[in-house]
Amino acid sequence: MTLSLALYLGALVSHKERAEKLVAKLSALNEDLQREVDERHRAAAALRQANEILRAMLDAAPVAIFDLDPEGRVKSLWNPAAEQMLGWGRDEVMGRFLPAVPEECTEEPRVFANGSALGSRFSEKTWCAGARMVPG
Secondary structure, eight states: OOOOHHHHHHHHHHHHHHHHHHEEEEEEEHHHHHHHHHHHHHHHHHHHHHHHHHHHHHHHHHHHOEEEEESSEEEEEEEEHHHHHHHHHHHHHTTTTTTSOOGGGGGGHHHTTTTTTTTTTOOOOTSTTTTOOOOO
16 A cells, blocks of 8 residues: 555544534533523523413402503403403403503602602502592
C-alpha cells in the first residue's frame, strides 16, 4: 500500500470517527429537546385543565365576578352571576364602565387600579356617592 493511500484511509477513518461523535452529540441533543417538548406539552395540558377548573368555578360562583382595566372598564371577565345580579349581559358591558356607574364617578376605579387603595374593596360605601351597583 502506498503512503498516500494509507494517509487517505487514515483521514477517512478520522472523518468517520468525528462524524460518529457528531451524530452521538446530535442524538443526545435531540433526546433533550424531545424531553423539553414533552414537558411543555404536559405543562400546557395542566394549564388548560387549571383554566377549565377556574372557568367552571367562576361560572358557578353565586356572586358577581368581573375584572376592570386600569381605567375602570370591564376588561374580559363577567360571570353569569354578574349578569343575573347586575342585569347586564357580557356583551353589553365589555370595554365599558359598569353601567351602574355614573360618568362623574368613573375616576374612583382608577384610584383602586393604580394601587392607592391597595387591599381595599369596592362597596356601596366606597363607591362614588349616588352610584348604585344594582340596577333599578
